[in-house]
Amino acid sequence: MAAHNVTVKKTITALLDAKKYQTLKDVLATMNPADVAAVFEELDEECMPLLFRLLPKETAAEAFAELQPESQELLIRGFSDTELREVVNELYVDDAADLVEEMPANVVKRILAQAHPEMRQEINRILQYPENSAGSIMNTEYVSLRPRMTIAEAITRIRRTGVDKETIYTCYVTEARRLLGTVSVKDLLLTEDDSTPVSEIMDENVISVSTLTDQEAVAKMLSKYNFIALPVVDTDARMVGIVTFDDAMDVIEEETNEDIDLMAGITPSEKPYLRSNAWELFKHRIPWLMLLMVSATFTGMIITGFESALAAQVVLTAFIPMLMDTGGNSGSQSSVTIIRALSLGEVEFVDLPQVIWKEIQTAVLCGVSLASLCFVKILIVDRLLLGNSAITVLIAFVVCFTMAVTVLIAKVIGCTLPMCAKRLGFDPAVMASPFITTIVDALSLLVYFGATSVLLLH
Amino acid sequence: MAAHNVTVKKTITALLDAKKYQTLKDVLATMNPADVAAVFEELDEECMPLLFRLLPKETAAEAFAELQPESQELLIRGFSDTELREVVNELYVDDAADLVEEMPANVVKRILAQAHPEMRQEINRILQYPENSAGSIMNTEYVSLRPRMTIAEAITRIRRTGVDKETIYTCYVTEARRLLGTVSVKDLLLTEDDSTPVSEIMDENVISVSTLTDQEAVAKMLSKYNFIALPVVDTDARMVGIVTFDDAMDVIEEETNEDIDLMAGITPSEKPYLRSNAWELFKHRIPWLMLLMVSATFTGMIITGFESALAAQVVLTAFIPMLMDTGGNSGSQSSVTIIRALSLGEVEFVDLPQVIWKEIQTAVLCGVSLASLCFVKILIVDRLLLGNSAITVLIAFVVCFTMAVTVLIAKVIGCTLPMCAKRLGFDPAVMASPFITTIVDALSLLVYFGATSVLLLH
Numbered sequence: 066m067a068a069h070n071v072t073v074k075k076t077i078t079a080l081l082d083a084k085k086y087q088t089l090k091d092v093l094a095t096m097n098p099a100d101v102a103a104v105f106e107e108l109d110e111e112c113m114p115l116l117f118r119l120l121p122k123e124t125a126a127e128a129f130a131e132l133q134p135e136s137q138e139l140l141i142r143g144f145s146d147t148e149l150r151e152v153v154n155e156l157y158v159d160d161a162a163d164l165v166e167e168m169p170a171n172v173v174k175r176i177l178a179q180a181h182p183e184m185r186q187e188i189n190r191i192l193q194y195p196e197n198s199a200g201s202i203m204n205t206e207y208v209s210l211r212p213r214m215t216i217a218e219a220i221t222r223i224r225r226t227g228v229d230k231e232t233i234y235t236c237y238v239t240e241a242r243r244l245l246g247t248v249s250v251k252d253l254l255l256t257e258d259d260s261t262p263v264s265e266i267m268d269e270n271v272i273s274v275s276t277l278t279d280q281e282a283v284a285k286m287l288s289k290y291n292f293i294a295l296p297v298v299d300t301d302a303r304m305v306g307i308v309t310f311d312d313a314m315d316v317i318e319e320e321t322n323e324d325i326d327l328m329a330g331i332t333p334s335e336k337p338y339l340r341s342n343a344w345e346l347f348k349h350r351i352p353w354l355m356l357l358m359v360s361a362t363f364t365g366m367i368i369t370g371f372e373s374a375l376a377a378q379v380v381l382t383a384f385i386p387m388l389m390d391t392g393g394n395s396g397s398q399s400s401v402t403i404i405r406a407l408s409l410g411e412v413e414f415v416d417l418p419q420v421i422w423k424e425i426q427t428a429v430l431c432g433v434s435l436a437s438l439c440f441v442k443i444l445i446v447d448r449l450l451l452g453n454s455a456i457t458v459l460i461a462f463v464v465c466f467t468m469a470v471t472v473l474i475a476k477v478i479g480c481t482l483p484m485c486a487k488r489l490g491f492d493p494a495v496m497a498s499p500f501i502t503t504i505v506d507a508l509s510l511l512v513y514f515g516a517t518s519v520l521l522l523h
Numbered sequence: 524m525a526a527h528n529v530t531v532k533k534t535i536t537a538l539l540d541a542k543k544y545q546t547l548k549d550v551l552a553t554m555n556p557a558d559v560a561a562v563f564e565e566l567d568e569e570c571m572p573l574l575f576r577l578l579p580k581e582t583a584a585e586a587f588a589e590l591q592p593e594s595q596e597l598l599i600r601g602f603s604d605t606e607l608r609e610v611v612n613e614l615y616v617d618d619a620a621d622l623v624e625e626m627p628a629n630v631v632k633r634i635l636a637q638a639h640p641e642m643r644q645e646i647n648r649i650l651q652y653p654e655n656s657a658g659s660i661m662n663t664e665y666v667s668l669r670p671r672m673t674i675a676e677a678i679t680r681i682r683r684t685g686v687d688k689e690t691i692y693t694c695y696v697t698e699a700r701r702l703l704g705t706v707s708v709k710d711l712l713l714t715e716d717d718s719t720p721v722s723e724i725m726d727e728n729v730i731s732v733s734t735l736t737d738q739e740a741v742a743k744m745l746s747k748y749n750f751i752a753l754p755v756v757d758t759d760a761r762m763v764g765i766v767t768f769d770d771a772m773d774v775i776e777e778e779t780n781e782d783i784d785l786m787a788g789i790t791p792s793e794k795p796y797l798r799s800n801a802w803e804l805f806k807h808r809i810p811w812l813m814l815l816m817v818s819a820t821f822t823g824m825i826i827t828g829f830e831s832a833l834a835a836q837v838v839l840t841a842f843i844p845m846l847m848d849t850g851g852n853s854g855s856q857s858s859v860t861i862i863r864a865l866s867l868g869e870v871e872f873v874d875l876p877q878v879i880w881k882e883i884q885t886a887v888l889c890g891v892s893l894a895s896l897c898f899v900k901i902l903i904v905d906r907l908l909l910g911n912s913a914i915t916v917l918i919a920f921v922v923c924f925t926m927a928v929t930v931l932i933a934k935v936i937g938c939t940l941p942m943c944a945k946r947l948g949f950d951p952a953v954m955a956s957p958f959i960t961t962i963v964d965a966l967s968l969l970v971y972f973g974a975t976s977v978l979l980l981h
Contacts, residue, residue, distance in 0.1 A: 095728045099747050224712050233709050234692050234751075250708060251691050254682050270553045288776070289557050291769035293692075293751065310768055311749035314775070318746070321779055322863065325786075329859035330852055338864040339874065343884030350856050351889055354930075357852055358893055361845035362904060368841040369911060376837045383826040385840075386847060386964050387819035393851070394788055394815055394957045398808050401787035405780065406796040416797065426801030431809055438813055446820060453827060472812075499852045506844050 073100070074107050081112055090119045098124050102131035110136075114143040126155030133340070134167040141172055150179040157231050158184065159204040159312065162191040191306075199283045200276030202316065203297045203306030208236040212245055212264035216253050219263050223250070232309055235294050238267045242303040244296055247271055273298050276305060281320045284313035285410060324408055327494035328401060330357065357499055363507045371514040374522060380455040381517060383447075384464045385510070391435065392471040392509045393502035399424055399479030400501050404493045407483060414488045420480050428476035432469035440465045463516045471509035478504060531558070532565050539570055548577045556582050560589035568594075572601040584613030591798070592625040599630055608637040615689050616642065617662040617770065620649040649764075657741045658734035660774065661755045661764030666694040670703055670722035674711050677721050681708070690767055693752050696725045700761040702754055705729055731756050734763060739778045742771035743868060782866055785952035786859060788815065815957055821965045829972040832980060838913040839975060841905075842922045843968070849893065850929040850967045851960035857882055857937030858959050862951045865941060872946045878938050886934035890927035898923045921974045929967035936962060 073096075080089045093101060093116070101124060105113055117140055120128060129137065129152055141149060153161060153176055161180070165173050165188055177185050187205045194200025208230055210219050219236065227233040236253070238246045246267030256266055273296040274283050287295055287310050294307040319335065326333040330353035334341060341349075368375070375382055403420065406412040412420060443461040447453050479501050483493035531554075538547045551559065551574070559582060563571055575598055578586060587595065587610055599607060611619060611634055619638070623631050623646055635643050645663045652658025666688055668677050677694065685691040694711070696704045704725030714724055731754040732741050745753055745768050752765040777793065784791040788811035792799060799807075826833070833840055861878065864870040870878060901919040905911050937959050941951035 097728070097730060097748055099749075220712070224715075227709060227713055233712070250712075251685060254678070254691070254708075255685055257682075270555065272555060288769075288772045290555055291557075291772075293768075310751075310772075311746075314746045314749075314768075314772060317772070317775070318867070322867075325783070325859060325863050328783075329855050331856050331860065337867075337869045338860060339870060339877065339881075341881075343881055343888060346860075346881065346885040347888040347892075350853075350885065351892055354849060354852055354856075354889060354893055355896055358845060358849050358897060358926075359900060361848055362900070364844035364848075365841040365905065366909065368844070369838070369909070372837045372841075375840055376834065379830045379834045380827070382833055382840050382843075383823040383830075385843060386822035386826070386968070387816060389844060389847065390819055390822075390851075390957075390960060390964065391812060391816050393960070394812055395808075397787050397957070398789050398812075401783060402789065402796060402804075405783050409776070409780075409795075411795045412797060419797065423797075423799075423801055423804065427804040427808065430801060430805040431812060434805075434809055435812055435816055439816060442817060442820070447823065451824065451827070468816075499848075499855070502848060502851070506848065510844070 073104050077104060077108065077116070078112075081116070086119060089116070093119055093124070094121050096124070098127035099131050101128040106133060106136060110139060114140060118148075122151070122155070126152050130156055130160040130164075137164060138168060138172060141168070141175070146175075146179055149175060153180050154184060157204055158187045158191065158206055159202060159231075162188045162201070165192065194276055197280045198276060199274045199278040199280060199297045199308055200305070202280050202283075202312055203276070203308050204231050204312075205306040206230050207294070207296075207304075207307045208233050209239045209304070210236050210248065210263050212238050212240060212262065212267070214263045215260045216256055216263065216266070217259040219248070219253055220259075223253075232294050232307070235292070235307075237296055237304055237307075238263055239304055244271055244273060244298055244302070244304040245269065247296070271296065273304075274308070275300065280308075280316045283308050284316040284320070287313040288317065320408070324404065324492075324494045327492060328404060328497035330354070330497070330499035353499060357503055360503050361506070364503075364510055367507060367510045367514065371517070374514060374517055378455075378460070378517070378521060380453065380460065381513075385513070387439075388464070388467055388471055388509050388513060389502075389506050391468055392475045392505040395428070395431065395472045396475035396479035396501040396505045397497065399427075399476045400483055400497050403480045404483045404497055407487055407493050412484075414484055417481070417484050420484065421477060424476045424480045425473070428473040431476070432472035435472060436465040436469040439468055459520060463513070463520050467509060467513040467516055470512045471505065474508050474512075475501070475505045478508075531562050535562060535566065535574070536570075539574070544577060547574070551577055551582070552579050554582070556585035557589050559586040564591060564594060568597060572598060576606075580609070580613070584610050588614055588618040588622075595622060596626060596630060599626070599633070604633075604637055607633060611638050612642060615662055616645045616649065616664055617660060617689075620646045620659075623650065652734055655738045656734060657732045657736040657738060657755045657766055658763070660738050660741075660770055661734070661766050662689050662770075663764040664688050665752070665754075665762075665765045666691050667697045667762070668694050668706065668721050670696050670698060670720065670725070672721045673718045674714055674721065674724070675717040677706070677711055681711075690752050690765070693750070693765075695754055695762055695765075696721055697762050702729055702731060702756055702760070702762040703727065705754070729754065731762075732766070733758065738766075738774045741766050742774040742778070745771040746775065778866075782862065782950075782952045785950060786862060786955035788812070788955070788957040811957060815961055818961050819964070822961075822968055825965060825968045825972065829975070832972060832975055836913075836918070836975070836979060838911065838918065839971075843971070845897075846922070846925055846929055846967050846971060847960075847964050849926055850933045850963040853886070853889065853930045854933035854937035854959040854963045855955065857885075857934045858941055858955050861938045862941045862955060865945055865951050870942075872942055875939070875942050878942065879935060882934045882938045883931065886931040889934070890930040893930060894923040894927040897926055917978060921971070921978050925967060925971040925974055928970045929963065932966050932970075933959070933963045936966075 165176060191201060206229055208223055208227060223233050234250045236248050237244060238248060246269045248263055248267040252266050272290060276297055276299050283295060294309045296304055297306045297308060299305050323333040332349045332352060334349050440461050443456060443464060448456045482496040482501060486496045487493040623634060649659060664687055666681055666685060668680060681691050692708045694706050695702055696706060704727045706721055706725040710724050730748060734755055734757050741753060752767045754762055755764045755766060757763050781791040790807045790810060792807050898919050901914060901922060906914045940954040940959060944954045945951040
């Protein structure tokens with residue numbers, strides 16, 4: 066909770082307690098809808114309906130759209146039909162569709178009953194598109210112009226129809242719903258001759274997405290081209306809606322959260338941390354912990370297989386954590402780097418040979434440096450300073466050799482697995498550190514005991 | 524490299540080889556500047572100056588701003604003074620300032636010599652602000668209006684002065700450079716009476732940032748409020764510039780990359796993966812690997828201290844990897860979740876007690892489930908199926924007890940360290956999985972051997 070919100074929350078609570086509703090109304094009128102929503106979330110549930118009724122009409126719908134689903138549901142359950150109608154019909158269609166998607170069936174029924182017929186139709190259309198597609202996040206309200214309109218006519222049209230549109234700044238020139246070009250309000254305003262037809266100044270190299278394009282790809286395009294909005298066309302190349310930059314920012318944040326959760330071995334959740342209770346956190350974390358714990362059976366088996374070697378040279382055990390951790394860290398450096406590069410579109414599957422070669426070179430540099438440092442450390446710190454006379458030069462050599470090989474294995478596996486996962490249609494983030502650590506652990510132990518058998522036990 | 528670019532790259536290479544410069548010019552004219560830059564980066568360096576000269580003037584500056592610093596330098600070194608002047612003075616001031624910051628001194632000298640005096644002055648002003656501050660990324664060109672202007676006058680002013688402005692859609696109402704309010708072009712166009720003074724329709728509850736506000740905070744505000752631009756004011760509350768949404772998107776991507784790099788134990792780099800050579804990757808990865816390897820000396824010392832116990836019960840060694848990995852995974856789940864929540868502003872230091880309590884509850888749920896599953900697994904898989912008769916019920920109990928305690932320790936440390944790091948002014952992402960794994964390893968071994976001494980060796 067931001068420090069600023071704490072102050073506002075205190076003021077509002079005090080005014081509520083003192084029943085100073087007119088002052089509250091004035092205070093709320095100065096606030097941005099996003100701040101109103103943030104403060105509402107922090108207050109006791111009971112105050113919300115009262116406070117919501119004190120909001121200016123313009124702010125109310127926008128603040129409502131910014132609230133968490135639980136708070137939205139609470140408010141709707143308290144609304145009269147008239148109040149619900151006012152809020153629902155003030156929402157942008159994409160926010161209304163989000164709302165319908167989140168609410169339980171009986172609330173949805175009430176919402177759709179109160180929505181204007183066109184609004185209801187648009188909501189239903191958006192809900193038909195697959196989850197996470199451009200169609201499912203688009204807004205169907207945009208400014209469309211005709212190619213033969215003059216600039217003066219275009220501006221008149223914008224002034225007449227713009228009030229309900231989420232953005233008026235990019236206008237779409239269409240004919241029979243086919244998208245011919247785009248023209249920005251900037252171009253309309255800055256062209257000196259008002260009688261120029263729109264077709265003359267429009268940009269015909271339109272960059273558009275299909276209704277089925279993945280929302281992440283749409284968000285990346287908006288970010289790449291610095292557009293305010295991207296047009297969405299259906300399979301017959303007819304324009305059906307737009308996706309705006311603010312939705313793109315939300316999608317990018319959501320997808321990044323999902324990647325980061327997966328990389329840490331957590332089933333992604335959209336709920337903010339402080340709103341999730343321990344049971345929810347548990348449910349999102351335990352599957353991976355269990356899976357990875359059970360798969361550690363293999364490392365246990367490997368160690369059991371070499372029990373006699375370890376019993377003969379107990380000092381070897383002392384280096385197992387270091388070897389495992391270095392392998393795990395090397396692997397996660399590569400896997401996380403590649404997962405991020407895949408997610409940013411910097412790397413694709415065709416680049417696999419180049420990536421592997423780069424990782425091999427890096428692994429050799431890292432492996433040789435680490436092994437050298439480790440050799441010196443073992444002989445000076447462990448043998449001389451800590452006085453562990455069981456450590457011979459040969460043992461130090463076996464440990465350092467294993468370390469170099471482990472780093473190499475870890476880096477190659479770390480870059481290969483995420484790329485293959487993506488190729489096979491899985492989310493590459495699943496192949497991050499925890500998973501790779503388990504594999505690298507087993508392989509590094511095999512190398513360690515292999516080297517031990519060859520060099521120490523003969 | 525996106526599949527689409529591969530095709531365009533082939534076309535352009537073929538046209539270049541055939542010396543079809545007019546066709547090339549026509550093809551380039553249809554392309555968006557961001558795509559032009561992407562294709563240029565993929566082609567041989569030698570083609571770039573020739574192709575750049577074939578670009579339409581409007582696209583050239585924008586494409587130039589999107590290029591990597593190495594390519595920009597290459598182009599500038601080939602430019603005549605006239606060419607350099609044309610490109611530099613077409614750039615938006617914030618892009619020009621970025622350019623000056625990236626280029627070597629002798630190139631900077633040439634750039635500043637060719638820039639218009641006002642441009643030079645603005646560049647120098649931006650460069651005075653600290654790195655990563657709002658001042659350093661702002662654009663000093665924006666539309667300012669006077670409060671007493673009518674809407675008609677305001678629109679005339681926008682039409683006269685808007686051409687060089689990065690955005691005209693949010694206009695700033697100022698008096699003696701003090702920011703009084705904002706008004707959007709949408710409001711200007713949609714107000715019916717042209718003679719209304721701007722002061723009547725402007726929004727006086729202006730949300731602004733200071734020149735010294737951190738760029739990450741600015742980006743988050745833009746994303747939260749869905750603004751196209753945020754005004755930047757100096758310490759005397761005078762308006763000095765704006766930060767636009769597209770810069771915010773870039774900042775968010777950059778900061779996320781930095782967080783993810785740090786979480787994986789990598790010194791952050793701004794260079795895309797495929798453009799970094801092995802030596803650069805090595806330099807960004809080796810410091811953490813070395814540090815963490817050396818700190819594993821402690822785990823080694825702990826194991827050495829319990830050598831006699833391990834020699835007596837070699838079977839205990841087999842469970843070390845599983846205990847260490849489960850601890851590491853549990854800790855990184857918590858640390859990564861908290862680092863992300865801190866970075867999104869969902870959690871602050873004051874929430875520490877609440878966070879620790881939530882993590883303790885989650886840890887108990889996870890610990891008990893994992894320990895139970897582990898107990899069953901050890902007795903059925905390891906003892907019965909794999910026939911390891913050295914495993915007694917008491918050993919299984921010691922292992923599972925250690926596991927539950929390790930999960931608890933890991934989750935509490937995992938959430939506490941990043942929050943304390945942030946409180947002390949460090950980047951919390953540094954306290955991610957690799958670092959926490961090392962600490963949790965040592966502690967879990969101490970618990971393991973402690974429990975062994977008490978329960979098994981008496």
